[in-house]
Amino acid sequence: xxxxxxxxxxxxxxxxxxxxxxxxxxxxxxxSIIGMECSVRMIDAWPVPPAELPREIINxxxxxxxxxxxxxxxxxxxxxxxPSQFVGELRxxxxxxxxxxxxxxxxxxxxxxxxxxxxxxxxRVKEHSHGIPKHEEIMTIPGxxxxxxxxxxxxxxxxxNLNLRYEVSIYVWIKTED
Amino acid sequence: MIKTTKKRFDIRITQANxxxxxxxxxxxxxxxxxxxxxxxxxxxxxxxRGAQKIEINKEEYFPDNYExxxxxxxxxxxxxxxxxxxGGATTGNGRVQxxxxxxxxxxxxxxxxxVSLYLDCELEDMK
Numbered sequence: 001x002x003x004x005x006x007x008x009x010x011x012x013x014x015x016x017x018x019x020x021x022x023x024x025x026x027x028x029x030x031x032s033i034i035g036m037e038c039s040v041r042m043i044d045a046w047p048v049p050p051a052e053l054p055r056e057i058i059n060x061x062x063x064x065x066x067x068x069x070x071x072x073x074x075x076x077x078x079x080x081x082x083p084s085q086f087v088g089e090l091r092x093x094x095x096x097x098x099x100x101x102x103x104x105x106x107x108x109x110x111x112x113x114x115x116x117x118x119x120x121x122x123x124r125v126k127e128h129s130h131g132i133p134k135h136e137e138i139m140t141i142p143g144x145x146x147x148x149x150x151x152x153x154x155x156x157x158x159x160x161n162l163n164l165r166y167e168v169s170i171y172v173w174i175k176t177e178d
Numbered sequence: 179m180i181k182t183t184k185k186r187f188d189i190r191i192t193q194a195n196x197x198x199x200x201x202x203x204x205x206x207x208x209x210x211x212x213x214x215x216x217x218x219x220x221x222x223x224x225x226x227r228g229a230q231k232i233e234i235n236k237e238e239y240f241p242d243n244y245e246x247x248x249x250x251x252x253x254x255x256x257x258x259x260x261x262x263x264x265g266g267a268t269t270g271n272g273r274v275q276x277x278x279x280x281x282x283x284x285x286x287x288x289x290x291x292x293v294s295l296y297l298d299c300e301l302e303d304m305k
Contacts, residue, residue, distance in 0.1 A: 006240070006241060007241070008241050008243045008244055039247065041245075043283070044284050126222065127247075128221040128247070128250065129221055129253060130253060131250070131251065131252040131254070132252065133250075133260070133262070166284075169245060171244075171248075
């Protein structure tokens with residue numbers, strides 16, 4: 001009988017621009033790698049991107065109205081789109097024929113969940129309340145290698161010019177014979 | 179006759195950076211677990227701080243440090259699709275163990291919270 005399971009590996013990043021090399025040991029009865037997933041946990045306070053300035057509108061009768069960015073429904077949807085926080089780059093390599101089989105940009109969260117959500121004014125859209133289920137990226141990496149290796153390169157620390165401490169979790173889904 | 183039922187088990191996290199483990203016993207007539215789901219009374223703390231191991235019948239389904247956010251869903255997901263599909267785990271001795279670990283995260287401030295483990299179960303109706 002075939003069995004699916006997941007191996008969790010954690011990397012601790014401490015320095016800006018740090019490149020962390022790692023190896024993940026796989027069980028000897030492995031048949032294939034069937035999925036990959038990764039996520040980030042910030043140990044230090046999350047860096048705050050520069051705030052957007054409120055927009056001022058002057059009415060024909062001379063009254064100035066200030067609209068905060070989050071309440072600005074007049075702004076075109078595309079100008080409300082913001083890039084998600086890019087944390088770093090992850091690459092994983094197998095010792096088998098497929099070699100580099102997983103390359104991914106790691107993002108902290110999806111900051112555009114509230115795009116086009118009309119309820120956002122009354123029920124603020126957050127990942128933990130409005131997020132969709134997270135699933136692994138499905139793939140089939142056949143082979144019997146019991147070791148994969150790779151590296152993670154920090155980007156967020158470099159962007160803010162800070163030594164930010166955070167933890168990157170890498171999930172390798174595998175299929176084994178029970 | 180096979181029926182489905184939902185079960186809920188709670189644990190309380192009262193201290194930051196602590197590990198809480200608990201074992202729950204299922205009804206004898208529950209034969210399979212179709213899916214799992216995690217929720218909390220403080221969703222943000224569970225989402226950013228939580229990780230857990232889940233064992234059913236002493237078999238590990240989610241290993242240590244498997245983050246809670248991967249077993250959560252939001253209100254944008256239809257209720258029928260919220261459970262993480264286990265493909266029908268056999269219950270065996272009927273014991274479900276959760277070992278939950280809370281860890282600091284830069285986006286949250288700790289306050290005591292509840293973690294609820296929901297199980298989508300299949301039971302054999304004896305009638």
